[in-house]
Amino acid sequence: MIFDMDGVLVESEPFIAEAAVAMFAEKGVTVGPEEFRPFIGMGEDRFLGGVAEARGVVLDMPRDKLRTYEIYLDLIRGRLEPLPGVATFIGRCRGLGLKLAVASSADRMKVWGNLDALKLPPETFDAIVVGEDIVRKKPAPDIFELAARRLELEPSACLVVEDAVSGVQAARAAGCRCLGLTTSFASGRLIESGANWTAETLAEAPADVLRW
Template identity: 30%
Template structure:
């Protein structure tokens, strides 16, 4: 019996990716880097410093940690100032379903709490029993640490948790934590998500099929 559902944030709970892409373009295109959406999506889940390092490799130049940190700070400021992301269709209803069944819910992400707060209202943030952001885990995805920290805070064993993800690094983190994982094809096609236990095209399909897969005793 599943006792907790742990959600990734960007692309799973909220439709924030176009705003992240705009922010990456804002800081990287002046350096001559053409931002490819799929490249960003494949790197998603890990701490933003890691994403930046991978995207900067194409320049062939060396960037110090201080330079990368400054670039990341500008990227985050742009995102926080310009994003208009909202809950993905079906998410509020799915969260309500879980609450009614006394299933605990957590938000587990490699993004900053400031980024979360720029998208969700305080009332929306209170829907989650636990929030684990970049600042809360020394090692981010694909390490299992963020999901294990969330499970510990929830008081639920990993094998009684299911994770909802949309990126390979997040799926890897969930499976390494000993949790079942559902993937949504909101940003990447299913060929990149094969390590998940189940794959759905959208939240409506997930909500429809979730009881038969995970709520049986």
């Protein structure tokens, strides 16, 4: 079982968008949180860079990304909660003897910050893959192929849980099955992108996803 993080284990997109808006404001540029939506799931370089390109702004990377993360980690303190069903679903997977991984396009700083805020120790998972571990981001399959290798499994033996269109496309390109959660995109969009099942959160995940 390979979990994306944002929109799957936690709803952090509003916080990272708020942090990005604040970072751009420090540069004297006013942007809205909705401008980041097309770049959900593509990693923070693209999340920030896509809006910067559209606005004709030149970012100072990685400094501006680091500043965004600093703001983000302040914002989530005491406010970040796991999405419904996370603990129960992970417990069910463990009970079935499944290997677990997190594969997030976010950088290590954000992933570890989220896990700490959620009180999910890294040891909860058999493997963790972050944005710095790969070159090609979603919708390229690289992140899920690497997660499968670290689990010592073939991608075809893995089920990915994703919420973004680019993530679903990446999962299917890797040869994984995919459960799409509708926290960021509608069910129809996720199915069109290749999701085998959809649900609102892990609390409503179809029983079939643990039986195939």
